[in-house]
Amino acid sequence: MSLKAVIFDLDGVIVSTDECHYLAWKKIADDEGIYFDRAINERLRGVSRMESLEIVLERAEKEYSEEEKTKLAETKNGFYKEYIKSLTPNDILEGVMVNLEELKKNGIKVAIGSSSKNTPIILKQIGLDGYFDAVSDGNNISKSKPDPEVFLKAADMLGVAYADCMIVEDADAGIEAGKRAGMKTLAVNKAQGGDYAVPNLGKAKILDVVGK
Ligand code: BG6
Ligand code: MG
Numbered sequence: 047m048s049l050k051a052v053i054f055d056l057d058g059v060i061v062s063t064d065e066c067h068y069l070a071w072k073k074i075a076d077d078e079g080i081y082f083d084r085a086i087n088e089r090l091r092g093v094s095r096m097e098s099l100e101i102v103l104e105r106a107e108k109e110y111s112e113e114e115k116t117k118l119a120e121t122k123n124g125f126y127k128e129y130i131k132s133l134t135p136n137d138i139l140e141g142v143m144v145n146l147e148e149l150k151k152n153g154i155k156v157a158i159g160s161s162s163k164n165t166p167i168i169l170k171q172i173g174l175d176g177y178f179d180a181v182s183d184g185n186n187i188s189k190s191k192p193d194p195e196v197f198l199k200a201a202d203m204l205g206v207a208y209a210d211c212m213i214v215e216d217a218d219a220g221i222e223a224g225k226r227a228g229m230k231t232l233a234v235n236k237a238q239g240g241d242y243a244v245p246n247l248g249k250a251k252i253l254d255v256v257g258k
Contacts, residue, residue: 092217094190140248
């Protein structure tokens with residue numbers, strides 16, 4: 047296969063912020079008296095903040111106005127930002143740096159493709175701001191995964207053809223987005239349906255997995 051760029055999801059692939067998202071949503075749900083558990087939380091992977099809120103509110107007993115929804119999303123983000131303040135470079139997941147360095151050494155571009163509007167803050171916290179050849183995130187898209195927009199924009203920023211890109215994802219919504227973008231897909235953790243799959247990047251070298 048021709049591989050010129052690898053586009054990484056951020057939350058759950060580069061860094062384990064997924065627990066911070068869970069705790070912040072759990073606090074919102076508890077405060078509102080809405081049932082929320084880890085199984086429901088799995089459905090929020092890769093999905094934008096407002097769409098995540100809609101999923102959390104599926105179990106609510108009352109209807110929320112648009113104004114109330116905006117307020118809840120803001121409050122959740124406030125909790126989340128408190129949690130991610132403690133992130134450091136030590137929170138970069140196992141195998142990530144080895145893989146990134148190897149890709150770069152082989153002339154393969156690396157980018158971020160994340161639904162999160164907090165991407166710039168997180169990259170800074172973990173010491174990777176300025177590291178990637180392109181960063182496409184929740185701040186420059188209008189449709190979140192499974193729409194392919196975030197990955198298409200990353201490839202456009204890199205100037206690489208979509209067919210020469212591979213995405214790395216921990217969310218089913220992200221794998222679907224990668225497929226719709228016409229890119230190769232590598233699933234990590236529990237994500238389903240990828241062209242390739244590994245339990246985590248500590249267990250595999252991306253270039254070996256794709257046979258390069
Ligand atoms: C994704 C997470 O990366 O970003 C989702 O997997 C999250 O769970 C989404 O909802 C949006 O994040 P943020 O930081 O903009 O609220
Ligand atoms: Mg993710």
